Amino acid sequence: MxxxxxxxxxxxxxxxxxxxxxxxxxxxxxxxDLEIIRKKYEALRRSVPEKIKIFYAIKANPNPNVCSFIRSLGAGAEIASSGELYIALKSGFQGKHIIYNGPGKTDEDIQYAIKSGVRTINVESLDELYRIDTIAKNEGSPIRICVRINPIQGITQVKMQTGGGSQKLGIDEEQIETVIKTALKMEWVKLQGIHVYVGSQILDHTVLLNSIENTLNIACRTAQDLGFPIKCINFGGGLGVPFNESEPEFDVEQFGKGLTQLINQASQTYDLSDTCFVLEPGRFLVxxxxxxxxxxxxxxxxxxxxxxxxxxxxxxxxxxxxxxxxxxxxxxxxxxxxxxxxxxxxxxxxxxxxxxxxxxxxxxxxxxxxxxxxxxxxxxxxxxxxxxxxxxxxxxxxxxxxxxxxxxxxxxxxxxxxxxxxxx
Ligand SMILES: Cc1ncc(COP(=O)(O)O)c(C=O)c1O
CATH class of the missing domain: 2.40.37.10 (Lyase, Ornithine Decarboxylase; Chain A, domain 1)
Structure with missing residues (x-):
C-alpha cells in the first residue's frame, strides 16, 4: 500500500x-498504475549491473498494455506458452527479445517460436531437445537454446519452489553432462548456456544470491569440463514483494551489489567477458x-x-x-x-x-x-x-x-x- x-x-x-x-x-x-511499474523497473535496472538483461515474465500480467509499457522501458519478454508468445509479439516485442520457457512445449509451439525468431528456447527435457533439433532442421532455421537445470541445491525459504528436489521443471543437475554433450553434437540447436529458476516470492535477497552463486558455479564448472563457451546464464525470476508491514522489502540495491560481486568472483575462474546474464522478474515489476x-x-x-x-x-x-x-x-x-x-x-x-x-x-x-x-x-x-x-x-x-x-x-x-x- x-x-x-x-x-x-x-x-x-x-x-x-x-x-x-x-x-x-x-x-x-x-x-x-503504470508509474508504479516504471518505479519498480527503474529501481531494478539501476541496481543490477549493466550486463544483466531484464526479461519481463509476462505470465504475471499479460495485459498487452502492461507488456507494451514494460517493453518501452527497455525489457525483453519471458514467455511460457504459444499464447504468451502471441501476446508478446502483439505487444511489440521482437522475437530476438523473447525467451521461451515451459516444460510442455508441443511441436507446434516450438515451430511457432522458431518461426518468430525467439532469442532462446530453454530446454526442459532430453526429448524436447531432440524435438527442437528436428523442428529447427525442418524449418531450415538454427535455434539458440539454454538448458534449464533443476539444481541439487534448491531453496527452502519460500512456499513456491521450482528448483531443488524432484521437479517436473527443468533437467536434473545430475543429467547436465549428458544433455549438454548431446546438444553440442546437434547441428540445428546452438547451445548458449543454462537457466535456473528456483522459486517465487523470495523476500530475502541473500537467498536469491545464494542460488545465483550456485547457478554460476554450475555454469562455469560445466563449461570448463565440457569445453564450450558459455554465452548466457539465466537466473530466472523470484524477486518478491511484501504483503504486510512485518515483511521486508526485497532489497534491490544490496541484491545488485551482491550480483556484481558474484559475477566478478566467477569471472576469476572462468572468462565471462562475452557472457550475457538474464533475470526474468514477473511479480516484482507488476x-x-x-x-x-x-x-x-x-x-x-x-x-x-x-x-x-x-x-x-x-x-x-x-x-x-x-x-x-x-x-x-x-x-x-x-x-x-x-x-x-x-x-x-x-x-x-x-x-x-x-x-x-x-x-x-x-x-x-x-x-x-x-x-x-x-x-x-x-x-x-x-x-x-x-x-x-x-x-x-x-x-x-x-x-x-x-x-x-x-x-x-x-x-x-x-x-x-x-x-x-x-x-x-
Ligand atoms: C521460468 C520462469 N521465469 C520467471 C518467472 C517469474 O517469476 P516471479 O514472478 O516470481 O518473478 C516464472 C514464474 O513462474 C517462471 O516460471
Missing part, C-alpha cells in the same frame, strides 16, 4: 479517485502496481463471525486464496476510519473456498463499500478461475498520472458462450 495515497479518506490510484474509476467502469475491476476493486453486496453474521460478501471472488482473483496469504486489504472509501473490527471477506461463489481474508481488521463494512485488494497486479487476472461459476470476466483499467482507460473490457454473459457450439 506504500505506493497509494488517499484524499479525504478515498483511495487514489495513479492520482485518480477509486470512486471515479468505479463509477466509470463498475466492479469487480483490476486497476494498474504486483504492487495493481489493485483489485470489488463491491460489498451483503453483510452478515454467522455464529459470532462477521462476513462481507463481495461481487468479486475466487473466479476473478484466485491467488490470494491459493497462496493462503492475507493480501493487504482496505475499504477504499473509508481509508481514514480508525476504528476497526474483524471481518471475513468472501466472494459471491457457492463454495466455502471463496474467501479472501479471514477476520481481517477493517472499518465497519456496509453494502456498496469498495474493498481494495492490493498486490493484485501480478498473478491476479492471469491466475484466476475465470470461468468458474460462469460470472462475466472483470474489466482491467490502466491508470497513469490522472488519466485512465479500459485495457480489457468487462466480459458479458454472451462472452461466456462465445466459444461454445450449441447443437442441442
Amino acid at each position: 506504500k505506493y497509494f495515497e488517499n484524499k479525504n479518506g478515498i483511495l487514489r490510484v495513479g492520482n485518480v479517485s477509486v470512486l471515479t474509476l468505479v463509477k466509470a467502469y463498475n466492479t469487480p475491476l483490476y486497476v494498474y 504486483s504492487e502496481a495493481g489493485v483489485f476493486l470489488t463491491k460489498v453486496i451483503s453483510v452478515k453474521e454467522s455464529r459470532g463471525q462477521k462476513y462481507a460478501i463481495l461481487d468479486g471472488g475466487i473466479n476473478h482473483a484466485f491467488l490470494p486464496i491459493r497462496m493462503n496469504k492475507q493480501y493487504p486489504t482496505a475499504i477504499a472509501n473509508k481509508m481514514n476510519f480508525s476504528e476497526k473490527h474483524p471481518i471475513t471477506l468472501g466472494g459471491p461463489l457457492c463454495t466455502s473456498m471463496d474467501v479472501f481474508t479471514t477476520e481481517v481488521d477493517l472499518p465497519e463494512a456496509e453494502i456498496n463499500d469498495i474493498i481494495s485488494i492490493f498486490n493484485s497486479g501480478a498473478y491476479g487476472f492471469s491466475a484466476s478461475l475465470l470461468y468458474f461459476l460462469s460470472a462475466p470476466m472483470p474489466a482491467e483499467v490502466i491508470v497513469q498520472n490522472g488519466q485512465h482507460f479500459v485495457a480489457r473490457r468487462r466480459g458479458t454473459k454472451e462472452d461466456l458462450l462465445s466459444l461454445c457450439e450449441i447443437r442441442l
Whole structure:
C-alpha cells in the first residue's frame, strides 16, 4: 500500500479517485498504475549491473498494455506458452527479445517460436531437445537454446519452489553432462548456456544470491569440463514483494551489489567477458502496481463471525486464496476510519473456498463499500478461475498520472458462450 495515497479518506490510484474509476467502469475491476511499474523497473535496472538483461515474465500480467509499457522501458519478454508468445509479439516485442520457457512445449509451439525468431528456447527435457533439433532442421532455421537445470541445491525459504528436489521443471543437475554433450553434437540447436529458476516470492535477497552463486558455479564448472563457451546464464525470476508491514522489502540495491560481486568472483575462474546474464522478474515489476476493486453486496453474521460478501471472488482473483496469504486489504472509501473490527471477506461463489481474508481488521463494512485488494497486479487476472461459476470476466483499467482507460473490457454473459457450439 506504500505506493497509494488517499484524499479525504478515498483511495487514489495513479492520482485518480477509486470512486471515479468505479463509477466509470463498475466492479469487480483490476486497476494498474503504470508509474508504479516504471518505479519498480527503474529501481531494478539501476541496481543490477549493466550486463544483466531484464526479461519481463509476462505470465504475471499479460495485459498487452502492461507488456507494451514494460517493453518501452527497455525489457525483453519471458514467455511460457504459444499464447504468451502471441501476446508478446502483439505487444511489440521482437522475437530476438523473447525467451521461451515451459516444460510442455508441443511441436507446434516450438515451430511457432522458431518461426518468430525467439532469442532462446530453454530446454526442459532430453526429448524436447531432440524435438527442437528436428523442428529447427525442418524449418531450415538454427535455434539458440539454454538448458534449464533443476539444481541439487534448491531453496527452502519460500512456499513456491521450482528448483531443488524432484521437479517436473527443468533437467536434473545430475543429467547436465549428458544433455549438454548431446546438444553440442546437434547441428540445428546452438547451445548458449543454462537457466535456473528456483522459486517465487523470495523476500530475502541473500537467498536469491545464494542460488545465483550456485547457478554460476554450475555454469562455469560445466563449461570448463565440457569445453564450450558459455554465452548466457539465466537466473530466472523470484524477486518478491511484501504483503504486510512485518515483511521486508526485497532489497534491490544490496541484491545488485551482491550480483556484481558474484559475477566478478566467477569471472576469476572462468572468462565471462562475452557472457550475457538474464533475470526474468514477473511479480516484482507488476504486483504492487495493481489493485483489485470489488463491491460489498451483503453483510452478515454467522455464529459470532462477521462476513462481507463481495461481487468479486475466487473466479476473478484466485491467488490470494491459493497462496493462503492475507493480501493487504482496505475499504477504499473509508481509508481514514480508525476504528476497526474483524471481518471475513468472501466472494459471491457457492463454495466455502471463496474467501479472501479471514477476520481481517477493517472499518465497519456496509453494502456498496469498495474493498481494495492490493498486490493484485501480478498473478491476479492471469491466475484466476475465470470461468468458474460462469460470472462475466472483470474489466482491467490502466491508470497513469490522472488519466485512465479500459485495457480489457468487462466480459458479458454472451462472452461466456462465445466459444461454445450449441447443437442441442
Ligand atoms: C521460468 C520462469 N521465469 C520467471 C518467472 C517469474 O517469476 P516471479 O514472478 O516470481 O518473478 C516464472 C514464474 O513462474 C517462471 O516460471
